[in-house]
Amino acid sequence: MESEPKDLIVLGAIKRGAKKFDKIQKMTQIEPEELNSILEQLENRGFIKAEEKKGWFGRKIEISATEKGSNELDERIHELQTKWEQMSLLYKSGDKEKLKQEMENNKSIIPSMMFFGIMDMMMFSMMFSMMGMAMSDYVAPENMPEVNDGGMDDGSMDDGSMDDGGFDFDIGF
Numbered sequence: 001m002e003s004e005p006k007d008l009i010v011l012g013a014i015k016r017g018a019k020k021f022d023k024i025q026k027m028t029q030i031e032p033e034e035l036n037s038i039l040e041q042l043e044n045r046g047f048i049k050a051e052e053k054k055g056w057f058g059r060k061i062e063i064s065a066t067e068k069g070s071n072e073l074d075e076r077i078h079e080l081q082t083k084w085e086q087m088s089l090l091y092k093s094g095d096k097e098k099l100k101q102e103m104e105n106n107k108s109i110i111p112s113m114m115f116f117g118i119m120d121m122m123m124f125s126m127m128f129s130m131m132g133m134a135m136s137d138y139v140a141p142e143n144m145p146e147v148n149d150g151g152m153d154d155g156s157m158d159d160g161s162m163d164d165g166g167f168d169f170d171i172g173f
Contacts (some may be wrong), residue, residue: 005108005109005111005112006028006030006034006038007038007041007042008073008076008112009028009030009111009112009115010024010028010030010035010038010039010042011042011047011048011065011069011072011073012073012077012112012115012116013027013028014048014063014064014065014069015065015069015070015073018063019062019063019064020060020061020062020063021035021036021039021061021063024039024063028115039063042069045068045069046066046068046069047065047066047068047069047072048063048064048065048066048069049063049064049066050062050063051063051064076112077116077118080109080112080113080116080118081118083106083109083113084113084118084119086102087099087102087103087106087127088120088123090102091123091126091127091130094130096130096131099127099130099131100131100133103127
């Protein structure tokens, strides 16, 4: 899968149980045209399979990960965990320059780390604070999860607006 983090995210969504195109699209937030292309690539590599099934309202296509795809996903998640551990150690050591270089080298996999819940978001935001940078330099705003950190400012609300302190729950409806 080389350095294609979106492929990994799509495969992860499928492995988590998203079997239909619209569910995969909703979970990954990838545009339909791009998602279709990624699904074709994953199928060509033998990482997923598409099966046509009969339902109440006609035929439907269900997508599932193959054993080869599951093994690839497990291997890549392990690599992501290792990279996160390296960044965490650099943060804890206080070496700003090495941390900045490591984050720059791994910029393309940061969204994957977020998607799979590998990184500690509080520590991640503190890394940026330590380096005096904004998280948006590394992560597109639409990919940033909302973190209520008890009022700590990570520089992302520079417009003077204030958080209302309320809770934001997504219960899946």
